Every structure is written in structure tokens, then in C-alpha cells.
Amino acid sequence: MGKWMDHLTEVLPEKQVMTELADRHSYSFDASFGEYMPEAVVQVKNKHEVASVLKLANEYKVPVYPRGSGTCLSGGPLPVHGGIVLDMSQWPEEIDVHADDLIVYVSPSVRTGDINQAAEAYGLMYAPDPSSAHVATIGGNLAENSGGPRGLKYGVTKDFVIGLEVVTPEGEIIKTGGQTIKNVTGFDLTKLIVGCEGTLGVITEATLKLMPKPPAVQTLMVSFDDVRVAGQAISKTLTSGILPSKMEFMDQPCIQAVENFRPAGLPVEAAAVVIIELDGRPEAINVEKELVENIMKEIGATRTTVPETGEEAERIWHARKQVSPAIAKIKPTKVSEDATVPRSKIPDMLDRLNEIKEKYDVEVVVFGHAGDGNLHPNVLCDKRDQEEMERVELAVEELFQAAIDLGGTLSGEHGIGTMKAPFMESELGEAGLDMMKRIKDSWDPNNILNPGKIFPEKGQKLVLRNE
Amino acid sequence: MGKWMDHLTEVLPEKQVMTELADRHSYSFDASFGEYMPEAVVQVKNKHEVASVLKLANEYKVPVYPRGSGTCLSGGPLPVHGGIVLDMSQWPEEIDVHADDLIVYVSPSVRTGDINQAAEAYGLMYAPDPSSAHVATIGGNLAENSGGPRGLKYGVTKDFVIGLEVVTPEGEIIKTGGQTIKNVTGFDLTKLIVGCEGTLGVITEATLKLMPKPPAVQTLMVSFDDVRVAGQAISKTLTSGILPSKMEFMDQPCIQAVENFRPAGLPVEAAAVVIIELDGRPEAINVEKELVENIMKEIGATRTTVPETGEEAERIWHARKQVSPAIAKIKPTKVSEDATVPRSKIPDMLDRLNEIKEKYDVEVVVFGHAGDGNLHPNVLCDKRDQEEMERVELAVEELFQAAIDLGGTLSGEHGIGTMKAPFMESELGEAGLDMMKRIKDSWDPNNILNPGKIFPEKGQKLVLRNE
Structure with missing residues (x-):
């Protein structure tokens, strides 16, 4: 071990390599379960440094764990087999909007929310809006293929990536995709790497698709005295020719928790609420708003609240965002x-x-x-x-x-990571999982990049208890 | 050779195996260049037959070339190394719309246009609209990741596929993705297989995403006396907050060719026309129509025609579709x-x-x-x-x-196939192409499925001349 660590300080500036216990401890956990201590943490700032670290790691067979801001809910950045944490958060930030091409080039350390903000200056929008957009890095979002409320209408992170610069597990720098929306030149490595949970490559730059920002939005909050009816209201709306930008659900305990945490005027007596956002031209939204109100009345909603000002709408969405911290208090x-x-x-x-x-x-x-x-x-x-x-x-x-x-899937947007790996075969079957493993093995023959994720290890079971 | 052919008639009903020269000849070409005679053609009708053929092909090391209706423009189904053509066109047709889930299950032999038609009965839309939608099969569209005019607003085939049933090159049946829009359970094999040009698997069923059909459309035809200005008009529109469903371009020789072929009243004096389709709520379209007219006037268009009836609009789009047959007459x-x-x-x-x-x-x-x-x-x-x-x-x-x-790509929607393979390395670099090849090798160790496509063969060059 000593040998690879000495070698690390030869390929990177010394102050970018951390081996003290206190430093390493901050990298031993994320927003999910479990604590694993890395042997070293390196803060990389350009693709060549990433390539050097990966080449060295292959030489010494040391695992490497890429990490953004550590907001992952499935253990993506956890160094489960020790080795090196590759901290991408100190990378120089770059957000380069090319408005004429409706694209933006970003470096991996940029916060997702900042991308949308930069796009807005040009009347454009970066649609994916995971709840952690104000803290999470785009690098982490890309690795995990993050979702968010607007996924309903616009899709998830993957749907907005058209090109990547990637360092392969063996330390080669490649480009995938490009700068065009349409591109069928060979296999779609871009969409394979987005959502690979950092097991197939380290993303060092991304080209993201932007779109015209819808000129208006309208929020509606609908209360139900029966959760099943709330569920039915969702299908009913979507088959009525309306595609809202968001349709969010909260059950009574969530409503109650938010009101106890930071009162927002939510209907505490409701069994559930569905919060809807329509976007588009104001002329169209006015029509759709009435259509949605009628659908809700027909299906048996107890009340539909239509905020009249942006501030009122903002208060409702803020309440929705408070669910996670509010229930954490229970x-x-x-x-x-x-x-x-x-x-x-x-x-x-x-x-x-x-x-x-x-x-x-x-x-x-x-x-x-x-x-x-x-x-x-x-x-x-x-x-x-x-x-x-x-x-x-x-x-x-x-x-x-x-x-x-019910015909669903283990994970919609958080990723498999460590927690769900034991259940992969039950969803994918042995052959399906094997085809994924073949890709991993052919790209990363020494199993250097983020080992212990996605693919179950022998006898692995779900464990939430401390050992 | 004789041996594998005898074996074929053991694993498939005899009338599904064709070896006569006349039969084989019909499978020796597609809509691109080159003629290659297969040794046998098999018409498969279910996944087990596909699996049997692929297992046999691996045993005898015979190449297998999957084929839909043969409309491919890049040589996808050409049996460049002889062997077996796997004709998917006789597969029983299945279009099963689940309106509540906004999805449709289809068999590979279904014509793409028929899927959209089936969806319309539920007020829904299958957005991808390649020009060959009335003849091409969805299986071919999936293999090639076909585009079409509506790709501008809605995306291409890949953006509408959420799950697949696939027979792997070695004859295992697997499922990828599922029935949910959001899915991050492991690597995205779905989007890897869509657009792999039939080199990574044979698609035997697909789950496609549907969306609410926009209630109205409006066409505009804009004439220019300078092609460059026509090009600028496109960027200008898209950065003005408007996302049309289609923006098609025709230069003067195309306009002339159509008018000579089947007169449609196109402006033959124009250097170029841009045909635009807006879709959405009628209230929104009315506003956008005026915005587009103003943009075109400002930028220097010579004329904007706004058809007032659906028939008039239909005539313009029909003229656009006539470009390909019309220029073939020249x-x-x-x-x-x-x-x-x-x-x-x-x-x-x-x-x-x-x-x-x-x-x-x-x-x-x-x-x-x-x-x-x-x-x-x-x-x-x-x-x-x-x-x-x-x-x-x-x-x-x-x-x-x-x-x-110019920062672009070899192929936007037709695929690499045989013709563009020699240029792959100039776009992707050696390491980029190698990462694609690793996937192919790990999935298809005997190089059975559609060999001679995407990856250049030693010394391969572009050849359009007859040998």
C-alpha cells in the first residue's frame, strides 16, 4: 500500500493528496447507509490528473471511488473496498452556454441548479431538477442519471446529455456523442455512461441540451380524502391530453410533518394532496388550468387551490421541498x-x-x-x-x-449502489445481469472503478443495521 | 456449410427456411449500395426461433443478418459475409396500447406508421416519424435509431423506448428496461441496443412511450432568396422561445425537382424554403404563428405562406415527402x-x-x-x-x-452500416472506437450478429463503384 501512495504524490501536486484520518473520515459516508474509510483522498482538477490516477490504480490494483458532493442516496461514492476517493468537487467550474446551438458545456464540479440559472440568462432552460440541485454536482447527477419533478414532461438527466468527455477505467481519455441532437455514429456510449454510477468511466466534461424556457407556469394544489382517488387522478389527467410539467404527491403524514416543521398552510385534514405545475404559453395554460380543475372535481377531489401569485405558488413548492427535512424530524x-x-x-x-x-x-x-x-x-x-x-x-x-x-423497477432515480445490488437478479434475471457484467469486465478488467456497486457480491444481502 | 443448413430445417419449420437463388436474391440488397448474396434466408416468428437460429449460428460460426423491410439507407441488413438473413417481417403483428400507462407494446414486424395510428385512437401520439414510416418496420427503426422531422421537438426513436425483449448474439433471451418512464436499475442496455444496427441483439418486443397528441397544428412555409439566410432563420426561431414540432429545409434544386415531378405549387423562384410546423393548444399556436411570421420578416424572408386549411397544409407536407422520389428522377x-x-x-x-x-x-x-x-x-x-x-x-x-x-457527426439518423465504417476512427479516435469494440466482443465473442457493420474492416474504404 505504501508504494502506491508514494506514487500518488508523484503524479499529483502534494496538497491534492490527503491521507490524514480526519480528512479521510469526511469521505467515508454519503447521504445513504454505511461508513467505509478510504486509504487516500485525491482532489483532481483536470482530465490528465484523472487519467494518471487511474493508470496508477491499475498498476497497483487499487480501487478508485469518484465523488461529487456526496448527496447520493444509494451509496454511489462510498469507498466500500477502501482505496482512493477521487474527489471531483474542487475541479474548476465551467458553464459555457452556446445559445444558438441550444447547448451548454459544463465541468463535472458545477452545481446542477447553477446550470439552469446560467441558461435562464438566455431565455433557455436546463430541465432536470433533482431536489438536491442546489448542492449536488452535475458530475454526480450524470453518474446517477438523476431525475426530479420535471422528469414527467421533459425527461431525466440522460435525456439532456448529448456528449461527454470521459476517462476510461484504464485511464484513456475519450469523447462520446458530440454537439448535435441527432447522432447515430456507433454505439451510444453517452447514454451507457450516464447512469453507470461511476463504474464505467469518470466524466470530465459534458455537453448538455437546453430548451426554450416556457414563458409561463401555473400551479394547482388538489386535496383528496382518499389516497387511491389521488392516484387515479394522476392517470386521468395524463390521458386527457394534458402533460403537466410536474405532478407531485404527498400523503397525510408528509403534510402533517411539513406543517409541524415549518407551517405552510397545507390542508392537514386531507388524506393526500397532488401538486401540479402546468407550463407553456399563458394562453394555453389558462385553458389547461380549467380542464384540470374539471377533471379533479369529476373524480372526487375535495378541493383545488389555484394560487394567484407567483409567491403563493412558490410557497406550495417550497412546502413540497420541505418534506424530506420535515420527516427526518419524526x-x-x-x-x-x-x-x-x-x-x-x-x-x-x-x-x-x-x-x-x-x-x-x-x-x-x-x-x-x-x-x-x-x-x-x-x-x-x-x-x-x-x-x-x-x-x-x-x-x-x-x-x-x-x-x-406490479411491473415496476427497483430504482427510478436514486440508483442501485450498495443497497439494492442484492435484488438486481430478481428484476433482471441471470442472463440480463450477465450482459451488464460483460460490459463492466471488458471496460474495467482490473475492477478498479467503483467496485462493489450495482453488481451483487457473493452472498450480499440488504443490511441497514450496524454490524 | 451443408451441415448447418440441414440443422436449420431441424430447428425451424421447413417452409420458413429459403435457400433457392431467386428467394435469396430478394434479400441481397437494401435501399443503400452493394449486393451480397446470403446462403440462406429464415423467416422467424417468435423469440424461441430467433434463439435457436443464433445458437446454431454460434455452433457453426455462421454470420446472421437481421432484416425488417429493407428500407435501410446505410446497409444495415446487407449480408456482407453471406450466411443467414434473419427475416423479421413475417413475425405476427402486435400493437397493444396501454393508454393509462401511456405505453404501447409492439412486435418487431409492425410498421412504424401503424403504431402512431393505433395511438391516435386513444388521443395519444407515437412521435418518431421517419419518412419511411409507412413501409419500414419498428424493428428496423429500433436497430437504426431512426429520426424524422418531429425529432426537433420530441426526439428520435431511442427517446421513446423504455423496454425491450432481446435475443443476445449467443441466443439468450433477456429483458431490458421495463414499463416505467424512470428506471435506473443498472446499465441502460435499452439505449445501447437501440441504434446498435443489429450488432448486439435481435429485438423481439419493444415497450414504447406514448404522449398526449397535441390538439392542433399549424404549418408555415417561408421562402428565401439566400440559402444562408434560410439557415440563420432556423437558429433565430429556436432562440426566440419557440420550439416548433418540425423545421424542414429544401434548396432550389429540390423545389424544382418536386415541381417537375408532381407540381405542388412550391415557390420555384426561391433559393430555399423552410417549412415549419407548430403544435400545441390552438390558443398558443395562434400567438406563436405571429411570432414566427415577424421573425421571418425581420430576418429577410421573401414570403411566408400560412395555409388556412388542413388540406392546404397537407399539400405542403406531401410536397416535402416527394423530394426523395422527385430527385431520384433527375x-x-x-x-x-x-x-x-x-x-x-x-x-x-x-x-x-x-x-x-x-x-x-x-x-x-x-x-x-x-x-x-x-x-x-x-x-x-x-x-x-x-x-x-x-x-x-x-x-x-x-x-x-x-x-x-464543423463539430458535427457522420450520421444523424441513417446509421453507419457499411458505407461510413471507414470514417469512424476519424470521428471517435482509436480509444473511443476501441471502447465500442470491447462491448461488441464481450457480447458476441464469435462475431455472429451482423458482422461487417459499424466497425471498419482492415483496409476498408468508401466504395460506391461496382467492382
């Missing part, structure tokens, strides 16, 4: 899931979640991007209570199975 | 290209095309999906004239180089 530990089902199965999934809650006597609250079937059931618990955590593990396992049973 | 051979550049580079690309035309004294006409930079320069020639074809080869090579120089 109990010390929050297991945040993102199992996703076909839209029409949302009412069934809500039923299954209710059954699971009863069966294992665990506290489950539900919110999320219901418009695209991407719910976020959160199990609230206390990780110091080993007996409770055992029940939580069983509940989470059953929750994954429920999503798969 | 000279016996048509080399149809689809090199694509960033939108802002369209005027420069038009200049470069003009230079190439002069330099090699060849006839080049230009039309295409200019809104996304995807022009179709067509070189009109006579393949019996060897001297002319030599100049055409040089002109086409320079045209590819021009696209790459």
Missing part, C-alpha cells in the same frame, strides 16, 4: 426509497405499501413524483434499535418485491 | 447522406457543400431536418459512370470531413 433514521411502478399501478402500490406498514409494524410515509410512477416511500425508524431495523429490512425487501410484482 | 443514382452539424453551423455547412459541388463537379441537392442540424445532402449521379463515381466518392468523403470539422 424519527432519527430515514430509509428513502424510489421503487417505481407504471402510472396506472400507483393506487395498487399505495395499497401494498399500506399492507407492508401493517405487517411489519413500521412507519412509512409516501411522497414523490407520482406523475411518472416514481413514488418515494420513506421508512422512518431508529438505526440504534436493532430489533426495529430488522423489521425495516424485511419491509424494504417486500417493498422492492411489490414494485417488481 | 439522375439514376442517388447517394443520400445525413451528416449532421450543430444548428448554428448550418449556414457554414451549406457553404461547404457548395464548395464541394464546385470542386468535384458533382450534382448536390440539399434538403432535410434543418431544425436539428440534420441536413440530407444528396449527390445525384449515375453509378454506371465509373469516372463520375470516383469524383462522387471523393465528394462524399469531403462532405463527411466537413461535418466533423
Whole structure:
């Protein structure tokens, strides 16, 4: 070990290499579960440094774990086998908008929210809006293929990437895709690398697609006294010729939690609310707003609130963003899931979640991007209570199975990482998983880049308890 | 050879195996260049038959060439190394719309236009609209990641595929993706296989995304007396907050050809026309129509025609569709290209095309999906004239180089196939191409599935002349 560490300071400026325990500790966890201590942390600032680190890592067979700001909910940056954490957050920030081509070039360290802000100066929009956009880096978003509320109408991170500069696991610098929207020159490595959770390459630059910013938005908040009806209202709207930019769901415990945390005037008596955002030309939105109000009345909503000012609308969306911090106040530990089902199965999934809650006597609250079937059931618990955590593990396992049973998937937007790896084969089958593994093995023969993620290790099981 | 052929009739019903010369001849060409005779043609009708053929092919090391209706413009289905053509066109047709989930399940033999028609019955739309949608199969569209005019606003085939059933090159049946819009469970094999030109798997079922059909459309036809200004008008529109569903370009020779072929009232005096389609709510379209008219007046268009009835608009779009057959009347051979550049580079690309035309004294006409930079320069020639074809080869090579120089790509929507393989390394670099090859090798170790496509063979060059 000593030898590769000495070699590190030869290929990188000394102050970019950290080996002190205190420094390493800050890189031992992310926003998910588990703590793993790396042996060294390196702060890279250009593609050549990344290439040098990866070549060295291959020479000494040391694992390398790329990391942005560490907001990952599935363990993406966790150094589960020690080795080197590749901290990308100190990379010089670059946001270069080419308005005429409707594209922007960004460096991996840029915060996602800043990209949209830069685009707005040109009347343009970068659509993906994960809730962590104000802290998370675009590099992390690309690695995990992050989603967000606007995914309903506009798609997720992957849908907005047209080109990448990537350092391969063996340290070669390649370009994928390009600067054009249409491109069928060979295999789509761009869309393979986006969402690979940092296992196939380190992204050092990205070319993202921008679009004209819709000139107007309109929010509606709809209350229901039955969660199933709220679920049905979503399918009903989407089959009525209307495609809202956002359709978010919150159940009663979430509403209650937000009101206890920072009162926002949400309807605490409602069993659930659906918050809708329409965007487009004001003339079109006025028509769609009335159509949505009628649909909601017909299907049995108890109330539809239509904020009249931008500030009122902002207050509702702010309340939605407070769900995560608010429910974190209820109990010390929050297991945040993102199992996703076909839209029409949302009412069934809500039923299954209710059954699971009863069966294992665990506290489950539900919110999320219901418009695209991407719910976020959160199990609230206390990780110091080993007996409770055992029940939580069983509940989470059953929750994954429920999503798969209903034709859904383990993860809509958080990624597989460490936690969901044991369940991959149940969704993909042995042959399906093998085809993924073949790509990994052919690109990274020494298994250097982010090992221990996506692919289950022998005998691996879901563990939320401390060892 | 005899042995594998005997074996074929053991794994498939006899009448699905064709070895007569006359039958094989119909499968020796597509809509591009070159004729290659297969040794056998098999008509497969279910995934198990596909799996059996591929397992047998691996046993005997015989190449297998999947084929839809053979409309490919880049040689995708050509059996360049003989072997077996896998005819997918006789597969039972299945179009199963699940309106509540906004998805449709289709079998590979279905014609793409029929999918959109089935969706319309539910007020929904399947957006990708390649010009060959009335003949091409969705299987071929998936293999090639076909585009079309509506790609400007809605994206290409790949953007509408959420799940696949695939037979791997070694004959394993796998599922990729699923039924949900958001899905980050492992590597995105779906988007890797779509556009792989049939080299990584045989698609036996696809789950496609549908969307609400926009309630109204409005066409505008804009004339210019300068092609460069026409090119600028495209960028100008797109940076004015308007995203049309289509923006098509035709230069004067194309306009002239259509009017000579089937008169449609196009402005023959114009240097170029841009045909625009806006879609959405009628209230919004009315506003956007006026905005576009103003932009065109400001930038120096000579005339903007706004058809008042659906029939008039239909006549304009029909004229656009006639370009390909119309220019085919000018000279016996048509080399149809689809090199694509960033939108802002369209005027420069038009200049470069003009230079190439002069330099090699060849006839080049230009039309295409200019809104996304995807022009179709067509070189009109006579393949019996060897001297002319030599100049055409040089002109086409320079045209590819021009696209790459301008930050563009070899192919926007037609694919690499046989013709463009020799130019892959100049766009991707050695390491970039190697990463693609690693995937191919790991999935298809015996190089059974569609060999001779995408990856250049030793010493391969562009050849349009007959040997």
C-alpha cells in the first residue's frame, strides 16, 4: 500500500493528496447507509490528473471511488473496498452556454441548479431538477442519471446529455456523442455512461441540451380524502391530453410533518394532496388550468387551490421541498426509497405499501413524483434499535418485491449502489445481469472503478443495521 | 456449410427456411449500395426461433443478418459475409396500447406508421416519424435509431423506448428496461441496443412511450432568396422561445425537382424554403404563428405562406415527402447522406457543400431536418459512370470531413452500416472506437450478429463503384 501512495504524490501536486484520518473520515459516508474509510483522498482538477490516477490504480490494483458532493442516496461514492476517493468537487467550474446551438458545456464540479440559472440568462432552460440541485454536482447527477419533478414532461438527466468527455477505467481519455441532437455514429456510449454510477468511466466534461424556457407556469394544489382517488387522478389527467410539467404527491403524514416543521398552510385534514405545475404559453395554460380543475372535481377531489401569485405558488413548492427535512424530524433514521411502478399501478402500490406498514409494524410515509410512477416511500425508524431495523429490512425487501410484482423497477432515480445490488437478479434475471457484467469486465478488467456497486457480491444481502 | 443448413430445417419449420437463388436474391440488397448474396434466408416468428437460429449460428460460426423491410439507407441488413438473413417481417403483428400507462407494446414486424395510428385512437401520439414510416418496420427503426422531422421537438426513436425483449448474439433471451418512464436499475442496455444496427441483439418486443397528441397544428412555409439566410432563420426561431414540432429545409434544386415531378405549387423562384410546423393548444399556436411570421420578416424572408386549411397544409407536407422520389428522377443514382452539424453551423455547412459541388463537379441537392442540424445532402449521379463515381466518392468523403470539422457527426439518423465504417476512427479516435469494440466482443465473442457493420474492416474504404 505504501508504494502506491508514494506514487500518488508523484503524479499529483502534494496538497491534492490527503491521507490524514480526519480528512479521510469526511469521505467515508454519503447521504445513504454505511461508513467505509478510504486509504487516500485525491482532489483532481483536470482530465490528465484523472487519467494518471487511474493508470496508477491499475498498476497497483487499487480501487478508485469518484465523488461529487456526496448527496447520493444509494451509496454511489462510498469507498466500500477502501482505496482512493477521487474527489471531483474542487475541479474548476465551467458553464459555457452556446445559445444558438441550444447547448451548454459544463465541468463535472458545477452545481446542477447553477446550470439552469446560467441558461435562464438566455431565455433557455436546463430541465432536470433533482431536489438536491442546489448542492449536488452535475458530475454526480450524470453518474446517477438523476431525475426530479420535471422528469414527467421533459425527461431525466440522460435525456439532456448529448456528449461527454470521459476517462476510461484504464485511464484513456475519450469523447462520446458530440454537439448535435441527432447522432447515430456507433454505439451510444453517452447514454451507457450516464447512469453507470461511476463504474464505467469518470466524466470530465459534458455537453448538455437546453430548451426554450416556457414563458409561463401555473400551479394547482388538489386535496383528496382518499389516497387511491389521488392516484387515479394522476392517470386521468395524463390521458386527457394534458402533460403537466410536474405532478407531485404527498400523503397525510408528509403534510402533517411539513406543517409541524415549518407551517405552510397545507390542508392537514386531507388524506393526500397532488401538486401540479402546468407550463407553456399563458394562453394555453389558462385553458389547461380549467380542464384540470374539471377533471379533479369529476373524480372526487375535495378541493383545488389555484394560487394567484407567483409567491403563493412558490410557497406550495417550497412546502413540497420541505418534506424530506420535515420527516427526518419524526424519527432519527430515514430509509428513502424510489421503487417505481407504471402510472396506472400507483393506487395498487399505495395499497401494498399500506399492507407492508401493517405487517411489519413500521412507519412509512409516501411522497414523490407520482406523475411518472416514481413514488418515494420513506421508512422512518431508529438505526440504534436493532430489533426495529430488522423489521425495516424485511419491509424494504417486500417493498422492492411489490414494485417488481406490479411491473415496476427497483430504482427510478436514486440508483442501485450498495443497497439494492442484492435484488438486481430478481428484476433482471441471470442472463440480463450477465450482459451488464460483460460490459463492466471488458471496460474495467482490473475492477478498479467503483467496485462493489450495482453488481451483487457473493452472498450480499440488504443490511441497514450496524454490524 | 451443408451441415448447418440441414440443422436449420431441424430447428425451424421447413417452409420458413429459403435457400433457392431467386428467394435469396430478394434479400441481397437494401435501399443503400452493394449486393451480397446470403446462403440462406429464415423467416422467424417468435423469440424461441430467433434463439435457436443464433445458437446454431454460434455452433457453426455462421454470420446472421437481421432484416425488417429493407428500407435501410446505410446497409444495415446487407449480408456482407453471406450466411443467414434473419427475416423479421413475417413475425405476427402486435400493437397493444396501454393508454393509462401511456405505453404501447409492439412486435418487431409492425410498421412504424401503424403504431402512431393505433395511438391516435386513444388521443395519444407515437412521435418518431421517419419518412419511411409507412413501409419500414419498428424493428428496423429500433436497430437504426431512426429520426424524422418531429425529432426537433420530441426526439428520435431511442427517446421513446423504455423496454425491450432481446435475443443476445449467443441466443439468450433477456429483458431490458421495463414499463416505467424512470428506471435506473443498472446499465441502460435499452439505449445501447437501440441504434446498435443489429450488432448486439435481435429485438423481439419493444415497450414504447406514448404522449398526449397535441390538439392542433399549424404549418408555415417561408421562402428565401439566400440559402444562408434560410439557415440563420432556423437558429433565430429556436432562440426566440419557440420550439416548433418540425423545421424542414429544401434548396432550389429540390423545389424544382418536386415541381417537375408532381407540381405542388412550391415557390420555384426561391433559393430555399423552410417549412415549419407548430403544435400545441390552438390558443398558443395562434400567438406563436405571429411570432414566427415577424421573425421571418425581420430576418429577410421573401414570403411566408400560412395555409388556412388542413388540406392546404397537407399539400405542403406531401410536397416535402416527394423530394426523395422527385430527385431520384433527375439522375439514376442517388447517394443520400445525413451528416449532421450543430444548428448554428448550418449556414457554414451549406457553404461547404457548395464548395464541394464546385470542386468535384458533382450534382448536390440539399434538403432535410434543418431544425436539428440534420441536413440530407444528396449527390445525384449515375453509378454506371465509373469516372463520375470516383469524383462522387471523393465528394462524399469531403462532405463527411466537413461535418466533423464543423463539430458535427457522420450520421444523424441513417446509421453507419457499411458505407461510413471507414470514417469512424476519424470521428471517435482509436480509444473511443476501441471502447465500442470491447462491448461488441464481450457480447458476441464469435462475431455472429451482423458482422461487417459499424466497425471498419482492415483496409476498408468508401466504395460506391461496382467492382
